Each structure stands twice: as structure tokens, then as C-alpha cells.
Amino acid sequence: MYIYKAAVVGGGNMGGSIAQVITYSGLPVVIKDIKQEFVDSALDKVRSIYQSRVDKGKMSPGEIEPKIALASGTMSYDDFSDVDIVIEAVTEDIKIKKQVFKELDEICPESTILASNTSALSISELASVTKRPEKVVGMHFFNPAHVMKLVEVIPGVQTSDETVMDVMAFSESLRKMAVRVEECPGFLVNRLLMPYLNEAVLALQEAAATASEMDKAMVEFGMPMGPFTLMDMLGLDVCYKVSLIMQDAYGPRMASAYLSEKLYKMGRLGQKSGEGFYDEDGSEKKLSQIVQELQQEKSFSKTEFSPERLLYLMVNEAVLVLQEKITSVADIDIAMMAGTGFPQEIGGPLKYADEIGLDVILDGLNKLTSEFGFRFHPAYMLKKMVAGGLTGKKAGRGFYTH
Numbered sequence: 001m002y003i004y005k006a007a008v009v010g011g012g013n014m015g016g017s018i019a020q021v022i023t024y025s026g027l028p029v030v031i032k033d034i035k036q037e038f039v040d041s042a043l044d045k046v047r048s049i050y051q052s053r054v055d056k057g058k059m060s061p062g063e064i065e066p067k068i069a070l071a072s073g074t075m076s077y078d079d080f081s082d083v084d085i086v087i088e089a090v091t092e093d094i095k096i097k098k099q100v101f102k103e104l105d106e107i108c109p110e111s112t113i114l115a116s117n118t119s120a121l122s123i124s125e126l127a128s129v130t131k132r133p134e135k136v137v138g139m140h141f142f143n144p145a146h147v148m149k150l151v152e153v154i155p156g157v158q159t160s161d162e163t164v165m166d167v168m169a170f171s172e173s174l175r176k177m178a179v180r181v182e183e184c185p186g187f188l189v190n191r192l193l194m195p196y197l198n199e200a201v202l203a204l205q206e207a208a209a210t211a212s213e214m215d216k217a218m219v220e221f222g223m224p225m226g227p228f229t230l231m232d233m234l235g236l237d238v239c240y241k242v243s244l245i246m247q248d249a250y251g252p253r254m255a256s257a258y259l260s261e262k263l264y265k266m267g268r269l270g271q272k273s274g275e276g277f278y279d280e281d282g283s284e285k286k287l288s289q290i291v292q293e294l295q296q297e298k299s300f301s302k303t304e305f306s307p308e309r310l311l312y313l314m315v316n317e318a319v320l321v322l323q324e325k326i327t328s329v330a331d332i333d334i335a336m337m338a339g340t341g342f343p344q345e346i347g348g349p350l351k352y353a354d355e356i357g358l359d360v361i362l363d364g365l366n367k368l369t370s371e372f373g374f375r376f377h378p379a380y381m382l383k384k385m386v387a388g389g390l391t392g393k394k395a396g397r398g399f400y401t402h
């Protein structure tokens with residue numbers, strides 16, 4: 001299917017930059033929001049992304065104007081009669097999204113693909129309110145959408161392969177790296193990232209190390225930034241809410257750290273509120289006070305930190321994802337490099353496991369299980385591979401053939 005015109009519903013943080021990405025590929029895009037000020041700010045966002053390209057000498061002022069002119073704004077569905085794809089990027093609320101999908105289903109031509117940029121809600125549930133569930137799909141961009149290369153394409157239970165292929169091809173025409181991910185809570189990247197972030201918070205509340213010590217350790221490993229800097233950037237409210245969704249979906253092994261709730265309730269939301277894990281001046285004075293109080297209040301016992309505590313949990317989740325046939329080995333590694341900045345030199349969590357040795361990872365997970373409990377319980381597939389001698393690079397075969 002050719003896509004000649006696109007629409008974005010919801011011109012917030014994500015919608016504005018998704019619209020810019022679409023215009024950059026040369027396609028017209030209409031942005032719809034509920035208030036004129038939001039429509040205007042989305043159009044301003046498109047312009048400002050282009051302007052920053054001009055400022056960096058990447059485009060000329062003459063080049064950007066025709067691109068900017070491809071974006072238009074509206075508060076009605078009048079311009080939706082000839083759109084080939086709609087990307088919904090409204091507030092993360094199932095009721096609002098379902099209403100939007102109902103409206104889109106009534107307004108758009110039968111052939112229009114309805115995609116959602118949801119981070120955590122069910123694509124199948126959104127599809128269920130339409131008469132075209134085969135044309136409803138997840139198209140999950142990462143923040144900021146005009147910078148991040150990855151798009152997860154998520155079919156719901158009734159989505160057709162044709163729709164998935166069309167959206168993969170469309171994503172690639174937007175110069176994105178598209179990865180097909182079967183539907184599961186957190187999809188792929190957030191499902192692997194959240195346990196890693198949550199473990200860092202657990203280690204912090206158990207006074208295993210300070211936030212900056214752990215950030216430094218993970219940067220030394222090769223991550224572009226440490227877990228606490230990342231959470232301050234993403235927003236502690238967003239992280240806390242996603243952690244509850246993960247806890248609800250996967251049960252106690254993903255139980256959200258108490259400190260996340262505490263900081264969220266204190267209004268320490270990260271960069272957006274000035275303070276999060278780090279204080280406004282970048283120090284950890286208030287944080288260490290909060291951790292100390294928490295230690296007394298909850299009598300958390302002191303534990304040890306190691307980068308493996310975070311990384312092995314991520315590897316184990318990657319193996320569970322493989323076991324569930326959510327996606328492939330190569331796509332897990334590509335997505336984690338493109339979506340989280342997992343170090344390219346290492347090559348993704350499964351390449352990392354092959355390098356370290358699957359037997360070493362299994363042994364490490366068993367030790368972590370006896371120390372911290374069942375959240376480290378090794379995936380069955382990992383045990384099977386080790387038992388069968390597929391221990392990674394040293395054996396010539398692991399997740400990859402070496």
C-alpha cells in the first residue's frame with residue numbers, strides 16, 4: 001500500500017516530532033488536537049526541529065520551508081477523508097484512546113491504517129472498538145522521535161500481516177529502524193529496560209551504592225547515561241506509572257521499588273520538576289537523606305551493588321522474550337542498541353551474554369536468586385542452552401553462531 005498522506009492525532013511531546021519526521025520524508029501530514037493552542041504548539045515544534053537543523057548547518061533556510069509547509073494543523077476531522085495512515089499520539093489513557101479510535105474508524109476511509117504510539121496499552125483492545133481490527137497496529141516511536149531511530153511495530157491479535165508489512169515499510173521510508181514485536185506489556189524495549197531501572201532503584205533503597213556511583217558504573221560499562229540520570233530525564237511519574245503496569249502484567253517479579261512511589265508522591269519527578277533522584281544542583285544530598293529515612297522506616301537491609309545485578313536481569317528478560325517468541329535474537333539486540341543506547345561495541349544484551357558465557361550468566365543468576373529472590377530466577381531457555389553446551393562464543397554457539 002502506498003502512503004501519500006498521513007495524520008497525527010495528539011500534537012503533544014511525541015505528536016509534534018512524529019509529524020516533523022513525516023514531513024522530512026516528503027509526505028504531507030495533518031496534526032489534530034483538541035485545542036488551538038496545542039495545534040499551534042505542535043506546528044511550532046515542527047518548525048523548531050527544522051530550525052535547529054539550520055542552526056547546526058545541516059539544512060539551509062530555503063530547504064526547510066517546503067518541508068514545514070507539508071504540516072498542517074486542525075481541530076476537526078475534515079482533512080482526514082484522504083489519509084492513508086493515522087498515528088494516534090494522544091494522552092496515555094485507554095478511555096481517551098478508545099474514543100479516538102472509534103471516531104477515526106467512522107471518519108477515515110476503509111483502507112486507512114490506524115496506528116497507535118501507545119507505550120503500554122493493548123493494541124488488541126484499541127482495535128476492538130473499530131470495525132477494522134486487521135488495520136489497527138502499534139507504531140511505537142521513542143522520545144525524541146526525530147532523533148531516536150527505532151520504531152517497534154506491534155500487531156494486535158487481529159492485525160493482518162499486510163498491515164504490519166505496510167507499517168514496517170512506512171517506518172523505513174521515514175528512515176527509521178523498524179522491529180516487529182508481538183504484543184506483550186512493555187512491548188520489547190520497555191519490557192527489558194524497566195526491570196533494569198527498577199533494580200537500580202531497589203539497590204538504591206537498600207543503600208547498596210549511591211545513585212551517582214551506580215550511574216558511573218553503568219556509563220563505564222558503555223551506556224550513554226546511568227539509570228538514575230535516564231529516569232530523571234524520562235520523568236519519575238512516567239517511570240513509576242509504567243512500573244505499575246509492568247508489575248500488574250508480570251506479577252511480583254517486577255514489583256515496583258518503594259522508593260519510586262515515594263519520590264513520585266513527593267513530586268520529585270526529575271528534570272520536569274527540577275528535582276528527581278538528583279537535586280536541582282545535581283547533588284544527592286536530599287536523596288541520601290530520603291534513602292536514610294527509608295532505611296529506618298522500612299528496615300531495608302543493606303545489599304551489594306554490581307553492574308551484573310542490573311545487566312543479568314535484562315539478559316534474563318531478553319531470554320524470556322525469546323522463549324515467548326515475541327521477536328528474534330537479532331531484533332532484540334538491534335532494538336536495545338537503537339532504543340536504549342546499549343553499547344554498540346558490545347552489540348546488545350544477547351551478544352553480551354554470548355561474550356560473557358551463558359554458563360557464567362546462569363551461574364550469576366542462580367547466585368542473585370539466592371541473594372535477592374525469585375526475580376532473578378533464570379529463564380528455562382537459558383538452562384536448556386547451557387545444558388546442551390550452547391554456552392556462547394567460547395563454544396562457537398550461543399544465541400549466535402560464532
Ligand SMILES: NC(=O)c1ccc[n+]([C@@H]2O[C@H](COP(=O)([O-])OP(=O)(O)OC[C@H]3O[C@@H](n4cnc5c(N)ncnc54)[C@H](O)[C@@H]3O)[C@@H](O)[C@H]2O)c1
Nearest residue numbers: 010011012013014015033034038089090091092118119143
Ligand atoms: N513521552 C514519551 O517519552 C513517549 C515515548 C513513546 C511513546 N509515548 C506515547 O505517546 C503518546 C503521547 O505521549 P506524549 O508524551 O506526547 O503526551 P502529551 O501529553 O505531551 O501529548 C498528548 C496530546 O494529546 C492531546 N489529546 C488528548 N486527547 C485528545 C483527543 N481526544 N484528540 C486529539 N488530541 C488529544 C493533548 O491535548 C496533548 O496535546 C502516549 O500514548 C505515550 O504513551 C510517549
